[in-house]
Amino acid sequence: MPLPNDPDNPMGAVPPRATLGRRELLKLAGGLAGTILATDGRAIAGAAQQPAPSAGRAKKRVIVAGGGIGGLCCAYELVRRGHDVTVHEAAGRAGGHVRTVRDPLADGLYVDGGAEHFTRPGYELFWGYVKEFNLTALPYGRRRENMLRVIDGKLHTEEMLADPKVLAGFGFNQREIDFLAREPWWKLPALYYAPYLDAFHDEYKPFDAGLDRLDQMTLTDLLKQDGASAGAIRFIGGSSSALHSVWHAGLLKLRGVPLFPPEVFRIKGGNQTLPDTFNARLGERVRLGCPVTSIERGDTGVRVRYREAGHEKTLEGDWLVSAMSLVKLREVPVTPAWPEVRLEVVKGFPYYTASRPVFQSRTRFWERDKVSPNIIFNETALEHSWRMADDVETDRGLLVSTAAGFTTADDALATFRKFYPGPSEDIEQAFVIDWARDPWAMACEPVNYAPGRLRRFWPKVIEPEGRVQFVGAYADNLNWGMEAATRSANRVARAIDQA
Numbered sequence: 001m002p003l004p005n006d007p008d009n010p011m012g013a014v015p016p017r018a019t020l021g022r023r024e025l026l027k028l029a030g031g032l033a034g035t036i037l038a039t040d041g042r043a044i045a046g047a048a049q050q051p052a053p054s055a056g057r058a059k060k061r062v063i064v065a066g067g068g069i070g071g072l073c074c075a076y077e078l079v080r081r082g083h084d085v086t087v088h089e090a091a092g093r094a095g096g097h098v099r100t101v102r103d104p105l106a107d108g109l110y111v112d113g114g115a116e117h118f119t120r121p122g123y124e125l126f127w128g129y130v131k132e133f134n135l136t137a138l139p140y141g142r143r144r145e146n147m148l149r150v151i152d153g154k155l156h157t158e159e160m161l162a163d164p165k166v167l168a169g170f171g172f173n174q175r176e177i178d179f180l181a182r183e184p185w186w187k188l189p190a191l192y193y194a195p196y197l198d199a200f201h202d203e204y205k206p207f208d209a210g211l212d213r214l215d216q217m218t219l220t221d222l223l224k225q226d227g228a229s230a231g232a233i234r235f236i237g238g239s240s241s242a243l244h245s246v247w248h249a250g251l252l253k254l255r256g257v258p259l260f261p262p263e264v265f266r267i268k269g270g271n272q273t274l275p276d277t278f279n280a281r282l283g284e285r286v287r288l289g290c291p292v293t294s295i296e297r298g299d300t301g302v303r304v305r306y307r308e309a310g311h312e313k314t315l316e317g318d319w320l321v322s323a324m325s326l327v328k329l330r331e332v333p334v335t336p337a338w339p340e341v342r343l344e345v346v347k348g349f350p351y352y353t354a355s356r357p358v359f360q361s362r363t364r365f366w367e368r369d370k371v372s373p374n375i376i377f378n379e380t381a382l383e384h385s386w387r388m389a390d391d392v393e394t395d396r397g398l399l400v401s402t403a404a405g406f407t408t409a410d411d412a413l414a415t416f417r418k419f420y421p422g423p424s425e426d427i428e429q430a431f432v433i434d435w436a437r438d439p440w441a442m443a444c445e446p447v448n449y450a451p452g453r454l455r456r457f458w459p460k461v462i463e464p465e466g467r468v469q470f471v472g473a474y475a476d477n478l479n480w481g482m483e484a485a486t487r488s489a490n491r492v493a494r495a496i497d498q499a
């Protein structure tokens with residue numbers, strides 16, 4: 001089954017550390033004037049130049065549970081405002097789903113195992129950190145050009161998918177055929193979303209648009225109601241709330257971002273460079289291998305228990321920032337128990353899991369074959385593939401993909417070979433970065449809510465519960481990706497500072 005919410009496949013046939021070296025860490029951490037470095041290259045807690053707590057406000061003790069990009073960014077913003085922060089990260093590395101892998105690749109090749117691209121426009125806060133930390137953003141060369149798509153077992157080029165005869169064969173109606181003959185394939189949803197988009201004026205208010213009825217129907221229902229063909233429903237339909245889909249498209253329009261931005265970017269050396277930089281700047285405030293195991297909520301503060309090297313420990317703070325996925329928060333005992341509506345959000349929030357098959361080859365064989373490696377397979381074992389790490393000087397090639405969780409390297413490779421129109425004999429290594437098997441980060445990202453759930457989840461999911469605040473990609477309006485994680489982190493840092 002293709003993956004849901006796949007940004008590279010808005011028209012799926014079915015609705016779908018490496019660590020930096022010490023020298024690099026020193027360089028990154030050293031950017032903060034006045035920072036003193038310990039011998040292991042980490043900034044010493046408290047030694048960094050810190051602004052005073054925002055005018056007239058007391059310094060707060062904040063516990064951040066989860067050291068993904070969201071938790072680290074929130075901690076960074078709180079420290080910047082002069083607060084006393086510790087980040088408790090369950091895993092032995094920080095960064096969560098922003099993870100760059102070098103082992104076992106040859107020649108210095110690297111792959112982003114989770115978050116792999118960002119856009120412009122879009123990702124404004126993220127770009128702010130890229131600039132602040134002097135990181136290099138590379139255009140993700142040719143990532144979204146010449147996309148090939150397997151439909152009904154056959155590869156289709158972009159030209160084929162603009163050919164009225166081919167489109168008629170898929171069961172599109174004349175209006176859709178005319179649209180797709182002049183617009184790219186991925187844009188079809190825009191044909192049906194367009195009448196609704198200008199109804200959204202405030203990014204955070206989906207229920208101010210007079211479209212509440214759309215939360216009671218599926219996307220497929222809406223398409224049917226608005227005259228979509230069976231062909232269109234096959235490619236862009238879905239069983240989630242129509243309001244959720246239309247609101248997200250409205251948000252993108254408000255931000256000036258296309259439904260499928262053709263030009264995307266990545267950080268040179270791997271996207272993990274950004275969480276690594278937050279981590280380096282936070283220094284000893286980040287405790288790795290420290291899962292939070294229980295939460296006690298009080299009127300004026302919180303107490304958490306966590307495990308560290310086999311010992312149970314306790315920590316008290318004025319605020320807790322939960323920056324783990326809701327799938328992991330579900331497992332953490334909370335006293336007193338979450339109120340009913342919060343419990344529904346924590347327990348019922350829908351996520352998907354995924355894996356990243358990686359193929360290393362002796363040559364960039366697709367160039368010799370004159371075949372685009374940007375292929376949407378729409379198969380469980382291989383959703384789509386593209387090339388990575390073109391910046392590394394080597395004759396070798398690197399193809400990366402997305403697939404369902406628990407996909408094996410053999411299955412991914414067999415699927416590639418089934419559809420790739422060439423010998424692909426030069427592939428010398430295949431492996432899978434499987435998030436489904438990650439004990440702390442199996443929940444990749446939210447999927448759109450079922451009908452009726454938006455009203456239940458929104459805006460509760462971004463509101464605090466007493467002294468507990470929620471950060472993560474799930475806790476923003478457009479709830480996917482590194483931008484949502486950094487947006488929610490900034491929102492919460494501001495709220496705690498101003499409380």
Ligand SMILES: Cc1cc2nc3c(=O)[nH]c(=O)nc-3n(C[C@H](O)[C@H](O)[C@H](O)COP(=O)(O)OP(=O)(O)OC[C@H]3O[C@@H](n4cnc5c(N)ncnc54)[C@H](O)[C@@H]3O)c2cc1C
Nearest residue numbers: 066068069070090096097115116117292440472473481482
């Ligand atoms: C295959 C894949 C492709 C993606 N592609 C993109 C992309 O191209 N662009 C993009 O912007 N985004 C992409 N994303 C999404 C992006 O990676 C995430 O949205 C983002 O990294 C989430 O960050 P977060 O901090 O909210 O959560 P996480 O990264 O999940 O961090 C949560 C942290 O909490 C920790 N934790 C869990 N339980 C506990 C506990 N009990 N105590 C303490 N710590 C705990 C976890 O170990 C983890 O480090 C992709 C994700 C995947 C998996």
